[in-house]
Amino acid sequence: RRESRRPSPSRAVVPAILGEAVANLVLSIALVRPLGVVGVALGTTVPSLLTLFFVTPRIFRRELGIGLRTIAQEVWLRSTLAVLPFAAATWYVERHWPAHGLFEFLAQVAAILPLAIVGSWFFAVDEEDRGAIRGRLQRLRRSAA
Numbered sequence: 001r002r003e004s005r006r007p008s009p010s011r012a013v014v015p016a017i018l019g020e021a022v023a024n025l026v027l028s029i030a031l032v033r034p035l036g037v038v039g040v041a042l043g044t045t046v047p048s049l050l051t052l053f054f055v056t057p058r059i060f061r062r063e064l065g066i067g068l069r070t071i072a073q074e075v076w077l078r079s080t081l082a083v084l085p086f087a088a089a090t091w092y093v094e095r096h097w098p099a100h101g102l103f104e105f106l107a108q109v110a111a112i113l114p115l116a117i118v119g120s121w122f123f124a125v126d127e128e129d130r131g132a133i134r135g136r137l138q139r140l141r142r143s144a145a
Helices: 009-035 037-064 068-096 102-124 127-144
Strands: none
Touching: 009 037, 037 068, 068 102
Protein backbone atom coordinates (compact mmCIF):
# COMPACT_ATOMS: atom_id res chain seq x y z
CA ARG A 1 0.00 0.00 0.00
CA ARG A 2 1.39 3.34 -1.01
CA GLU A 3 0.94 6.27 1.35
CA SER A 4 0.24 9.73 0.09
CA ARG A 5 2.70 11.93 1.93
CA ARG A 6 3.09 15.66 1.69
CA PRO A 7 6.57 16.77 0.74
CA SER A 8 8.55 18.16 3.65
CA PRO A 9 8.98 21.95 3.84
CA SER A 10 12.73 21.46 3.35
CA ARG A 11 12.06 19.99 -0.09
CA ALA A 12 10.31 23.22 -1.02
CA VAL A 13 12.89 25.48 0.64
CA VAL A 14 16.01 23.95 -0.92
CA PRO A 15 15.15 24.92 -4.52
CA ALA A 16 14.32 28.45 -3.32
CA ILE A 17 17.69 28.74 -1.59
CA LEU A 18 19.50 27.37 -4.64
CA GLY A 19 17.62 29.79 -6.90
CA GLU A 20 18.54 32.68 -4.63
CA ALA A 21 22.20 31.60 -4.66
CA VAL A 22 22.30 31.40 -8.46
CA ALA A 23 20.57 34.78 -8.83
CA ASN A 24 22.99 36.26 -6.28
CA LEU A 25 26.01 35.01 -8.23
CA VAL A 26 24.69 36.04 -11.65
CA LEU A 27 23.61 39.52 -10.53
CA SER A 28 26.80 40.14 -8.56
CA ILE A 29 28.95 39.21 -11.57
CA ALA A 30 26.79 41.30 -13.91
CA LEU A 31 26.83 44.36 -11.64
CA VAL A 32 30.41 44.31 -10.34
CA ARG A 33 31.92 45.99 -13.43
CA PRO A 34 29.49 48.88 -13.77
CA LEU A 35 28.92 49.48 -10.04
CA GLY A 36 31.87 47.90 -8.22
CA VAL A 37 31.29 46.76 -4.66
CA VAL A 38 27.86 48.42 -4.67
CA GLY A 39 26.90 46.14 -7.56
CA VAL A 40 27.95 43.09 -5.59
CA ALA A 41 25.92 44.34 -2.62
CA LEU A 42 22.88 44.84 -4.85
CA GLY A 43 23.42 41.45 -6.47
CA THR A 44 23.28 39.91 -3.02
CA THR A 45 20.50 42.04 -1.55
CA VAL A 46 17.91 41.90 -4.34
CA PRO A 47 17.60 38.08 -4.54
CA SER A 48 17.63 37.86 -0.75
CA LEU A 49 14.77 40.35 -0.39
CA LEU A 50 12.76 38.70 -3.16
CA THR A 51 13.13 35.34 -1.42
CA LEU A 52 12.32 36.78 1.99
CA PHE A 53 9.22 38.72 0.96
CA PHE A 54 7.77 36.66 -1.90
CA VAL A 55 9.12 33.10 -2.11
CA THR A 56 9.36 32.12 1.56
CA PRO A 57 5.84 33.32 2.50
CA ARG A 58 4.36 31.22 -0.32
CA ILE A 59 6.28 28.16 0.87
CA PHE A 60 5.21 28.76 4.49
CA ARG A 61 1.57 29.13 3.45
CA ARG A 62 1.54 26.12 1.13
CA GLU A 63 3.63 23.71 3.21
CA LEU A 64 2.86 24.78 6.78
CA GLY A 65 -0.44 26.65 6.52
CA ILE A 66 1.08 29.85 7.94
CA GLY A 67 -0.57 33.03 6.65
CA LEU A 68 1.05 36.26 5.58
CA ARG A 69 -0.14 38.16 8.67
CA THR A 70 1.54 35.63 10.98
CA ILE A 71 4.73 35.75 8.93
CA ALA A 72 4.72 39.55 9.04
CA GLN A 73 4.26 39.62 12.82
CA GLU A 74 6.31 36.61 13.90
CA VAL A 75 9.15 36.77 11.40
CA TRP A 76 9.56 40.22 9.93
CA LEU A 77 8.40 42.43 12.83
CA ARG A 78 10.02 40.46 15.63
CA SER A 79 13.30 40.15 13.71
CA THR A 80 13.31 43.87 12.96
CA LEU A 81 12.63 44.78 16.59
CA ALA A 82 15.34 42.37 17.73
CA VAL A 83 18.07 44.03 15.65
CA LEU A 84 17.04 47.66 16.22
CA PRO A 85 19.24 48.20 19.32
CA PHE A 86 22.25 46.74 17.49
CA ALA A 87 21.47 48.73 14.32
CA ALA A 88 21.14 51.98 16.28
CA ALA A 89 24.41 51.33 18.10
CA THR A 90 26.12 50.48 14.80
CA TRP A 91 24.94 53.77 13.30
CA TYR A 92 26.09 55.70 16.37
CA VAL A 93 29.50 54.02 16.50
CA GLU A 94 30.05 54.56 12.79
CA ARG A 95 29.32 58.28 13.14
CA HIS A 96 31.22 58.93 16.38
CA TRP A 97 33.94 56.26 16.46
CA PRO A 98 34.90 55.41 12.88
CA ALA A 99 37.18 52.40 12.56
CA HIS A 100 40.65 53.07 11.18
CA GLY A 101 41.64 49.45 10.86
CA LEU A 102 40.50 45.88 11.23
CA PHE A 103 41.35 45.61 14.93
CA GLU A 104 39.35 48.72 15.77
CA PHE A 105 36.42 47.49 13.66
CA LEU A 106 36.45 44.13 15.48
CA ALA A 107 36.57 45.96 18.82
CA GLN A 108 33.51 47.97 17.80
CA VAL A 109 31.60 44.84 16.84
CA ALA A 110 32.59 43.12 20.09
CA ALA A 111 31.49 46.17 22.08
CA ILE A 112 28.01 46.39 20.58
CA LEU A 113 27.27 42.73 19.75
CA PRO A 114 25.67 42.12 23.16
CA LEU A 115 22.89 44.50 22.05
CA ALA A 116 21.99 42.02 19.29
CA ILE A 117 21.79 39.25 21.88
CA VAL A 118 19.66 41.35 24.25
CA GLY A 119 17.34 42.45 21.43
CA SER A 120 16.95 38.87 20.26
CA TRP A 121 16.27 37.65 23.80
CA PHE A 122 13.39 40.08 24.31
CA PHE A 123 11.89 40.26 20.81
CA ALA A 124 12.80 37.15 18.82
CA VAL A 125 12.82 34.42 21.48
CA ASP A 126 9.42 33.61 22.96
CA GLU A 127 8.82 32.91 26.66
CA GLU A 128 8.71 29.13 26.24
CA ASP A 129 12.09 29.10 24.51
CA ARG A 130 13.56 31.51 27.08
CA GLY A 131 12.49 29.06 29.79
CA ALA A 132 14.13 26.17 27.92
CA ILE A 133 17.35 28.18 27.50
CA ARG A 134 17.37 29.11 31.19
CA GLY A 135 16.93 25.44 32.10
CA ARG A 136 19.84 24.36 29.92
CA LEU A 137 22.08 27.10 31.32
CA GLN A 138 21.22 26.03 34.88
CA ARG A 139 22.04 22.39 34.06
CA LEU A 140 25.34 23.48 32.51
CA ARG A 141 26.20 25.52 35.64
CA ARG A 142 25.36 22.59 37.92
CA SER A 143 27.42 20.14 35.88
CA ALA A 144 30.36 22.56 35.76
CA ALA A 145 30.31 23.07 39.54
